[in-house]
Amino acid sequence: MVDFKIKLEINQSIEIIENQITYKSSIQDIKEDYVLIGMPISGSRYLLMHPKSIIEYYMMNEKEVFKCRSVVLGRTNEKNLQLAMLSFPDVIERVQRREYFRLPIVMEAKFFPLPEGRFYMDLKDVPSGYFKKLENTITVDISGGGIKIISKQNVKKDNYVLLSINIPEEINVLCKVIRCDFDNMNKNYKLALKFERIDERIRDNIIRFIFSKLREQSRLFK
Structure with a gap:
């Protein structure tokens, strides 16, 4: 891990790449002990996220990309939306500005x-x-x-x-x-x-x- 904390924001983009398929999601809410994200989706296919499993993903802001890791804490339903509960992200790698990482x-x-x-x-x-x-x-x-x-x-x-x-x-x-x-x-x-x-x-x-x-x-x- 790198010694860096990400500033989390609602609607912040997340991408999970699994078996060469990119699943997109975003932060829906930030709680005291966990983060809620929309169920990652690619086209009409949802990514299966099992409780206690560990996922790696890329989190983006306007300037940078961070490779992160979280534990899937469970699922919930709010306002008719299926959401995944993640532990706060640990940063594995801080990538350069999106367009300039070579x-x-x-x-x-x-x-x-x-x-x-x-x-x-x-x-x-x-x-x-x-x-x-x-x-x-x-x-x-x-x-x-x-x-x-x-x-x-x-x-x-x-x-x-x-x-x-x-x-x-x-x-x-x-x-x-x-x-x-x-x-x-x-x-x-x-x-x-x-x-x-x-x-x-x-x-x-x-x-x-x-x-x-x-x-x-x-x-x-x-």
Whole structure:
């Protein structure tokens, strides 16, 4: 555990990742000895929460994410709502700001450097023909704010790049190059890309993907 206390608030978001499924919930009430949350749900599927079991979850505020652990104390029903009673959270890990936590990961991706000197407001400005020119590559790391990929060519800073990744659904993102470093050992370039004017729903999907992979990694080392 880390020596840090979370400021709990009503409606604070909670995400539990179980078997690669993200169950969402939020704090409904804060009692003297426990916290009440809505029964975590994914689509129409509720997460089974057995009394005395221990759950790990991510709790979010506007700036940060905390990996927490609580004991399930039981269930209750208030105002026709099924609620779970949790012990006050112990913080396992304090994660960086949501969009900037960077996960090292090697996975397949596709990209295409867009013509130099062009400005793109969003993906709608990118001619459809460029989507047919996407080239295979691999990633180095990813965050909610950007991604690092391998490139055989030098792409100048501030140029735009079209990117396609699977998380696991395929998404297309407009990116801008913020750094291009030559790797002498592997004789290629590492492009640090920033997501440009990304839809916040897509960013949230990327962040959920990152936390899912973090959960998988934590299981490997238990």
